[in-house]
Amino acid sequence: MKYAIGVDIGGNKTKYALLRDWKVVSRLSDITPKKKGDLIKVIKDDISKLISFPKSQLIGIGFGIPGPLDKKRRLILNPPNVKALSNVHLSEIMEREFKIRTKMENDVNCFTLAETLMGAAKGFDKVIGLTFGTGIGGGIVIDKKIYIGAFGGAGEFGHMSIKFDGRKCRCGNIGCFEEYASEKFIWRESGVSPKELEEKVKKGNKKAKKIYQDYGQNIGVGVSNLINILDPEVVVLGGGIAKAGSLILKPIKKEVDKRVLLTHSKKSVKIKLSKLSDFAGAVGAALLLK
């Protein structure tokens, strides 16, 4: 039997997945401490908790990181959501601790890999993944492998320009997808959380319905861009909206139907919600060892 551990370090929570022969056998969720020393200690402790088998059967530990990595130097640069990891050689620290090989990858790349190998896009060769939260993350998996681009920067979907209304993104530019399709949009337009807005929509509130529809349409514009550019078989959507079901899928699909140029692609492409949900990133981090 072979074990692999995946760790998905998020802004508030860190998720862990233990895989035995590439099947999920255990999950764990813990806080993400704000200080570097605390964070590293918590991760070491949590990983140790998961190792309840002969250590010789562990083949490695994968880490999903929310932000830019210098893959050559195996260094985490400056993830805005987990500042404690800035300039940290996490891979090396953990290799020294557990005497085992480690891998590190962008968290949404891990998400997309997990959904491709075990989730909503299982069996498909050309998959795009997006996660929607305070920002938008993106991943591309081609022929079961993460496509990282030439310099490790592929998948920055959140900062593609989709429309201009003068609104400035945190990156300094205008028009960014993130401004119109991350949860920021919902807060800005409705003043309530995505979950509260969903409740209002389900109760038939007209204003809420309009905002939710605009939101879905905006997502659809960005997703259509990606389909026109990359022509995938499946687009997997994760993050908060993955729980909204057809409520969000309907306006997205409507926009995709309007905007994807090639008839054959439009008819064939599947827009799906995440199947692995909150643990997709951790599972994908473990699958990096495959």
Next chain:
Amino acid sequence: MKYAIGVDIGGNKTKYALLRDWKVVSRLSDITPKKKGDLIKVIKDDISKLISFPKSQLIGIGFGIPGPLDKKRRLILNPPNVKALSNVHLSEIMEREFKIRTKMENDVNCFTLAETLMGAAKGFDKVIGLTFGTGIGGGIVIDKKIYIGAFGGAGEFGHMSIKFDGRKCRCGNIGCFEEYASEKFIWRESGVSPKELEEKVKKGNKKAKKIYQDYGQNIGVGVSNLINILDPEVVVLGGGIAKAGSLILKPIKKEVDKRVLLTHSKKSVKIKLSKLSDFAGAVGAALLLK
């Protein structure tokens, strides 16, 4: 010695390239007749003219087509710029005529392949190609192979949405890259041809300069989207603007510098003008046989 012939069928002109041992040894340009029968006759005649060597040395003929193909059925669907080719089994017709294998591919995919193997992006593994004319064409070459996507539809860059100002594209949607970065933009804003506008800019005309700068900026927005999504090593720009040199490259690079998120990608990516120019498509069509 091995020969390959490439044919690039454009709206007005058809270009031919003869390659000997994968080097260009001959070029030919002819009109594209408007009627199907005439077009096929002209292509047959022109190919015959190029075969001035023992026919056993010809390994095949490649065709670059401006528009949607059904690759499984090897059928040209409905290219808006060459209506005479609608529903034509060009590959089969030419195989019957010349008793040799043929290949067929989107013309901008051929352009990008040629620039990657022999032109501006020679030696690079992740390349994006764009051609600017009355529309915008796109191609992606990864590891020296054309990336066509799951259903043959990848590279429809012209219809990604980049900004909205209510202007409708011929596809029926608003915001399309093509509306802001094809030559249509220049005609619309200046009332003159791209070449005339360039002349005015060179003479120091302020209004012309502003339009040209906006044009470059618009191209830059779309190119930045593609870099944020695909993280290529090189972006090759072809079509009319390939002759404008630094005049157009400067505003494009300025926008890319503002909009590409990952510092490493921004510093490393190269934006280049086509080196093979008008015959890139034909050369790339021949390279399909490689």
